[in-house]
Amino acid sequence: MKKTIVKIGLASAIALIGVNCSLIAGSSSSVEIVNRKHKTETFKVYGNCGMCEKTIEESLKNVRGVEKADWNKETKMIEVTFDAEVLSLKEIKQKIADVGYDTDEVRATEKAYNGLPGCCQYERPKSNNEHHKHEHKH
Ligand SMILES: [Cu+2]
Structure with missing residues (x-):
């Protein structure tokens, strides 16, 4: 039971990071990085x-x-x-x-x-x- 909660917590954390990354990639500085x-x-x-x-x-x-x-x-x-x-x-x-x-x-x-x-x-x-x-x- 406890394990499931941890898993869900981790998954949502990853999802949040994913959202942040795509926001950064969408900014104007992406050209210089590429x-x-x-x-x-x-x-x-x-x-x-x-x-x-x-x-x-x-x-x-x-x-x-x-x-x-x-x-x-x-x-x-x-x-x-x-x-x-x-x-x-x-x-x-x-x-x-x-x-x-x-x-x-x-x-x-x-x-x-x-x-x-x-x-x-x-x-x-x-x-x-x-x-x-x-x-x-x-
Ligand atoms: Cu003109």
């Missing part, structure tokens, strides 16, 4: 809408060393999982700038920015290294 060579960085990319999201994420899609890129249009933050031995964070930001999107570190060229669809022409951050240039006024 692949230690990759690291995940989160930074701001200026943009507007769902179309921006597509363009930004596609700019990193077939880039060697980039595992995953996920931009959030609400927060304007991108989460990139990449292999730091293959490419640097700066190179990733350059890829994003190449398709027309600014980050705080790498700025897109006027040409790339102007090439974006009208709805995607987000409000650009003030730049430090272009203060000597004329502001384009309509």
Whole structure:
């Protein structure tokens, strides 16, 4: 009789641990555990809408060393999982700038920015290294 109670107690304890484990596995840190060579960085990319999201994420899609890129249009933050031995964070930001999107570190060229669809022409951050240039006024 006593034995049965102990058994039941153990079984429920294991069940509880099981639940906890699956909760931990579901958290955002699971990527880093699975692949230690990759690291995940989160930074701001200026943009507007769902179309921006597509363009930004596609700019990193077939880039060697980039595992995953996920931009959030609400927060304007991108989460990139990449292999730091293959490419640097700066190179990733350059890829994003190449398709027309600014980050705080790498700025897109006027040409790339102007090439974006009208709805995607987000409000650009003030730049430090272009203060000597004329502001384009309509
Ligand atoms: Cu857009």
